Amino acid sequence: MNLNTHVAFALAVGLVLFHNDLSLAVLAGIGAALPDLDREYIFTRRAMFARYQLHRALFHNLFFASAVTLFNPYLGLGVFLHMLLDMLTSPTDGGIELFFPLGRLVKDIKMDYEGRVRTSRGIMWLLEDPVRLINRTADVGLRETVKMPWLRVYGPFKNSRLADWTIFYFSFLFIQLFEIHDLLNWWIQFLSTVFLKYTFITIGLVLFYSIGELWRKKLQFKNVTDNQKLAIISGMTLGGLMIIYQGQSLFMPVRLTKSK
Ligand SMILES: [Zn+2]
Numbered sequence: 280m281n282l283n284t285h286v287a288f289a290l291a292v293g294l295v296l297f298h299n300d301l302s303l304a305v306l307a308g309i310g311a312a313l314p315d316l317d318r319e320y321i322f323t324r325r326a327m328f329a330r331y332q333l334h335r336a337l338f339h340n341l342f343f344a345s346a347v348t349l350f351n352p353y354l355g356l357g358v359f360l361h362m363l364l365d366m367l368t369s370p371t372d373g374g375i376e377l378f379f380p381l382g383r384l385v386k387d388i389k390m391d392y393e394g395r396v397r398t399s400r401g402i403m404w405l406l407e408d409p410v411r412l413i414n415r416t417a418d419v420g421l422r423e424t425v426k427m428p429w430l431r432v433y434g435p436f437k438n439s440r441l442a443d444w445t446i447f448y449f450s451f452l453f454i455q456l457f458e459i460h461d462l463l464n465w466w467i468q469f470l471s472t473v474f475l476k477y478t479f480i481t482i483g484l485v486l487f488y489s490i491g492e493l494w495r496k497k498l499q500f501k502n503v504t505d506n507q508k509l510a511i512i513s514g515m516t517l518g519g520l521m522i523i524y525q526g527q528s529l530f531m532p533v534r535l536t537k538s539k
Contacts, residue, residue, distance in 0.1 A: 280364050280372075282488060284443045285311040287450035288364060289357040294457055296356075301465075303353050305472045306529070310347065310357020312484050314338040314365075320491040320515065336376035339365060351531045364446065367434030374433035483521030490514040 289311035293304030317337035337343070339362055348355025365375045376382055436442040458465040473481050494511050503511075 280368065280439060281443050281447065282312055282315060284447040284450070285315070285357075285361045285364060287447050287454070289360045291450040291453050291457070292360055293353070293356065294454060297353075301468050302472050302476060305469070305477065306351065306353035307357040307360070309477065309480055309484070310351075310354035311361045312357070312488075313347065313354070314343070314358055314361045316487070318491060319495060332373075335365060335373045336379040339375040340377055340379035342379070349532060351529045352533055353531075354529060366432050367442065368436045368439045369433055372436075372439045377432045477525065479521040479525035483518045483525070485518075487515050487518030487522065490518065 286308045290304055290308040293307030294301075296307075297303035315334075315338075317339065318334050338358075344355060344358040344362060347358045362375055362377070365372075366377070368374060455462060490511055494515075498507070498511070
């Protein structure tokens with residue numbers, strides 16, 4: 280899904296949850312912009328992307344989301360909301376790998392329809408034989424007839440572009456109505472939070488994603504000179520450093536014990 284959809288949705292949810300504090304809602308929006316940093320922006324061959332499939336895996340799993348939540352729960356909320364939306368997309372868009380990297384431990388297993396392992400390479404941690412087990416224990420009507428890929432979690436959104444725009448406009452409209460009593464003032468507060476309070480993170484994210492997308496969609500597999508490559512790497516590194524630079528200051532772990 281598009282980044283603007285993720286950010287708008289998280290911002291809307293954040294406003295409902297933390298209405299008295301706009302900057303917390305903005306943090307949820309920033310959190311929602313983080314998972315897609317795992318897109319194929321690295322400089323490598325197409326075959327490598329196809330092989331490792333890190334997008335919607337590396338930063339779209341429960342472990343990453345939990346780590347961000349421990350760092351800052353408001354950012355973490357944004358990450359979880361991002362994953363929730365991506366989880367609703369169909370296999371065309373890839374769903375998400377909720378348990379990455381655990382699912383990757385199962386490698387190259389060829390099973391017959393009975394679930395018996397015929398050949399395997401790499402670590403196998405799933406030692407039971409799932410298809411046969413499911414078939415033995417499931418209700419008669421629910422027995423699987425074909426092998427099911429359970430690596431990724433998918434949802435019903437076949438046309439993700441339609442879902443994208445629907446969720447984006449719905450979130451946008453919702454925010455306007457939610458803040459209607461003082462909308463102009465809200466926009467001023469919102470823009471100053473985004474650009475004045477979180478200046479480095481905002482510019483860093485814009486820089487990183489806009490150059491990354493330019494690279495991914497337009498330049499990646501064309502003849503790019505070394506100087507152009509250097510410019511792209513520098514721009515994205517600068518963006519990344521700006522995010523990390525201000526990001527550190529957001530360290531806000533939840534205290535389990537109340538201080539007196
Ligand atoms: Zn995503």
